[in-house]
Amino acid sequence: MKCIKLNAWKRKSKLTLQVLILSAFSTVAYSETFKVLQKDKAFDKETLQVKVGDTVHFENADPFFHNVFSLSDAKFFDLGSFPKGESRPVIFDKAGTVEVECAIHPNMKMVIEVK
Amino acid sequence: MKIKAVAGTLIGALLAFNSVSYAKQYHEMTFKAGHESLQEWLLPDTPPYPKNNKPTKERVELGKVLFFDPRIGGDGNMSCATCHNPLLGWSDALPTAKGFKSQVLGRATPVVTNTAYNSIQMWDGRKKSLEDQAVGPMEASVEMQTNFTELLNLINHTDAYKDAFEAAYPGEGISKDTIAKAIASFERTIISNNSPFDRWVKGDKKALTQQEVEGFKLFVNPDKGNCAVCHSAPNFTDDGFHNIGLPTWGDKNPDMGRYTERPLRLMKGAFKTPTLRDITLSAPYFHDGSSTTLEEVMDHYAAGGKVKTNLSPNMKQLNLTDKEKAAIVAFMKKLTTPPKKFELPLLPM
Ligand SMILES: [Cu+2]
Numbered sequence: 001m002k003c004i005k006l007n008a009w010k011r012k013s014k015l016t017l018q019v020l021i022l023s024a025f026s027t028v029a030y031s032e033t034f035k036v037l038q039k040d041k042a043f044d045k046e047t048l049q050v051k052v053g054d055t056v057h058f059e060n061a062d063p064f065f066h067n068v069f070s071l072s073d074a075k076f077f078d079l080g081s082f083p084k085g086e087s088r089p090v091i092f093d094k095a096g097t098v099e100v101e102c103a104i105h106p107n108m109k110m111v112i113e114v115k
Numbered sequence: 116m117k118i119k120a121v122a123g124t125l126i127g128a129l130l131a132f133n134s135v136s137y138a139k140q141y142h143e144m145t146f147k148a149g150h151e152s153l154q155e156w157l158l159p160d161t162p163p164y165p166k167n168n169k170p171t172k173e174r175v176e177l178g179k180v181l182f183f184d185p186r187i188g189g190d191g192n193m194s195c196a197t198c199h200n201p202l203l204g205w206s207d208a209l210p211t212a213k214g215f216k217s218q219v220l221g222r223a224t225p226v227v228t229n230t231a232y233n234s235i236q237m238w239d240g241r242k243k244s245l246e247d248q249a250v251g252p253m254e255a256s257v258e259m260q261t262n263f264t265e266l267l268n269l270i271n272h273t274d275a276y277k278d279a280f281e282a283a284y285p286g287e288g289i290s291k292d293t294i295a296k297a298i299a300s301f302e303r304t305i306i307s308n309n310s311p312f313d314r315w316v317k318g319d320k321k322a323l324t325q326q327e328v329e330g331f332k333l334f335v336n337p338d339k340g341n342c343a344v345c346h347s348a349p350n351f352t353d354d355g356f357h358n359i360g361l362p363t364w365g366d367k368n369p370d371m372g373r374y375t376e377r378p379l380r381l382m383k384g385a386f387k388t389p390t391l392r393d394i395t396l397s398a399p400y401f402h403d404g405s406s407t408t409l410e411e412v413m414d415h416y417a418a419g420g421k422v423k424t425n426l427s428p429n430m431k432q433l434n435l436t437d438k439e440k441a442a443i444v445a446f447m448k449k450l451t452t453p454p455k456k457f458e459l460p461l462l463p464m
Contacts, residue, residue, distance in 0.1 A: 067381055078379050105353060
């Protein structure tokens with residue numbers, strides 16, 4: 001893990017100072033982590049605001065399987081299906097509106113605004 | 116006095132909280148007639164409807180006439196009721212439907228019973244509301260192949276029809292839109308909510324036998340039947356999509372089901388969970404008509420499905436004795452509402 005990070009820094013150091021500061025700003029200093037629960041066949045939030053670079057952990061709190069996916073342009077992902085107690089992270093790396101759903105239960109929907 | 120009142124409101128608040136916000140799990144349920152923990156299995160008295168289509172007597176009556184009018188079909192001999200036949204549990208007793216000129220279609224005719232309570236329609240969920248759904252089969256060339264110009268012509272030249280539209284939708288005119296709204300209003304009256312199971316949940320101890328109650332327990336128990344994860348309260352459906360490993364999923368070019376609507380791997384071969392209310396009236400079962408009896412259905416689940424590629428993770432081989440399987444089947448047979456008198460309309464001429 002450390003090695004990879006160092007390499008990344010080395011590569012980045014070749015870029016201009018401006019870019020370096022920008023990337024440090026957005027990925028290291030300010031990125032946050034959020035948690036969204038899937039409970040009683042619903043996401044526990046209808047909307048969530050995050051910043052570019054933030055991570056959202058989707059956790060299943062129901063005694064059966066859920067899925068999480070989005071076909072939105074700002075973030076396209078499919079987390080497959082996972083049981084109670086498990087969670088999967090998604091990093092939102094582009095600004096925009098992301099509609100998040102569960103494919104198994106189409107009534108489960110939420111919107112993540114990435115700023 | 117005061118304390119009592121406070122306790123009263125507290126209990127009231129708790130009850131309200133429980134009944135709306137979360138589904139009871141097996142260990143929280145007490146399997147006694149009328150028990151509070153079972154009340155979420157009762158359907159609301161009236162199903163939901165869209166704001167612009169409140170069911171009225173006139174709308175329901177017009178919808179009923181349209182539902183049974185065979186002149187709607189392109190050949191003038193097929194109505195909604197040809198396939199959704201009330202004499203056959205609002206289905207057709209065929210493994211898969213027969214459409215225009217009897218061509219065999221790929222999927223079974225689902226019952227219309229209690230679809231009003233569901234938030235998504237069709238085996239693959241391609242329609243949202245009953246209004247959305249209603250003109251679909253008319254427009255489909257393989258189903259009714261309705262000629263809308265001729266149909267609107269017929270309605271406009273039949274006084275009784277014209278009057279019925281004006282009474283049901285004053286000023287809204289005669290169109291695909293009002294046809295769909297009327298049919299949807301009628302469908303919202305096709306309801307099964309008075310089965311022996313419902314009566315038992317309401318407190319009638321004699322409505323179910325010991326074996327049938329045992330069957331319900333096994334149906335819910337995640338370590339036994341595990342049926343209620345998908346066939347959940349109150350309409351025995353989660354409005355969800357699952358691949359349950361039916362034999363036809365092994366075909367060379369199988370029906371992809373929900374995948375055509377949501378191109379996600381999990382949805383390959385997944386179909387909508389149907390209600391189990393009135394289930395004794397609508398054999399054969401499954402979207403491919405592959406089970407002829409409830410006993411066969413039970414064997415399918417006991418084996419954890421047949422074709423197991425991309426199987427729902429909620430499916431597993433079940434640990435059930437023959438006696439337990441028989442109990443679950445006996446329970447399902449108590450989900451049927453005794454038939455009520457149903458009057459067929461005279462069609463406007
Ligand atoms: Cu889900």
